[in-house]
Amino acid sequence: MDAKIGVLALQGNVSEHIDAFLLALERMGHGPSSEVFEVRSPVDLVDCQALAIPGGESTTISRLIDKNGLYEPIRSFNGGIFATCAGMVLMATTVEDPRVHPLGLIDMAVDRNAFGRQRESFEADLVIEGLQGNPFHAVFIRAPVVTSVGKDVRVLFRVEQGIVALEHGKHVAFSFHPELGNDTRLHERFLHKLGITGQRK
Numbered sequence: 590m591d592a593k594i595g596v597l598a599l600q601g602n603v604s605e606h607i608d609a610f611l612l613a614l615e616r617m618g619h620g621p622s623s624e625v626f627e628v629r630s631p632v633d634l635v636d637c638q639a640l641a642i643p644g645g646e647s648t649t650i651s652r653l654i655d656k657n658g659l660y661e662p663i664r665s666f667n668g669g670i671f672a673t674c675a676g677m678v679l680m681a682t683t684v685e686d687p688r689v690h691p692l693g694l695i696d697m698a699v700d701r702n703a704f705g706r707q708r709e710s711f712e713a714d715l716v717i718e719g720l721q722g723n724p725f726h727a728v729f730i731r732a733p734v735v736t737s738v739g740k741d742v743r744v745l746f747r748v749e750q751g752i753v754a755l756e757h758g759k760h761v762a763f764s765f766h767p768e769l770g771n772d773t774r775l776h777e778r779f780l781h782k783l784g785i786t787g788q789r790k
């Protein structure tokens with residue numbers, strides 16, 4: 590099956606997500622008819638099977654989602670969402686910061702910038718539930734953590750401060766940046782779960 594993957598392109602790490610999904614598709618054996626493209630308005634979402642919501646500044650992305658008329662279209666989007674960092678904040682049902690209008694697509698409460706000033710940015714090797722092979726090298730940049738989840742959320746990794754990787758139905762959310770570096774295992778696993786399998790013979 591050809592893949593059509595959108596990356597929300599309002600602010601943040603957009604090109605990194607496009608490159609990571611292109612690399613994942615290539616490794617899965619997809620050809621040029623599978624596409625990864627920018628989503629800026631509701632029509633761009635129509636053909637997508639999957640949407641990435643990148644890291645960046647959640648307050649800014651939130652404002653631009655509202656301004657571009659994307660709030661309800663993303664809420665009723667039928668495909669899977671791959672949300673990282675600021676994207677994770679936006680997927681929540683509860684965010685303390687009133688400047689964020691969360692999409693409420695994953696039953697969870699999120700704390701922005703949860704690691705504080707001293708640890709604005711750090712890296713760690715995580716043994717993520719269900720991920721084969723070596724630990725995942727995760728880059729955290731002014732990262733959020735999830736402080737509580739509903740019962741249908743599957744926690745994939747947790748640190749002392751809270752949950753940093755989880756899945757909920759078709760959606761996944763990470764407080765770190767799997768789009769940085771070229772380990773595409775989390776992207777590939779997400780696509781497999783959506784039924785976007787490889788085309789390798």
Ligand code: GLN
Binds near residue numbers: 645648676678
């Ligand atoms: N701290 C940012 C926010 O809450 C997220 C940082 C990031 O996406 N790298 O918007």
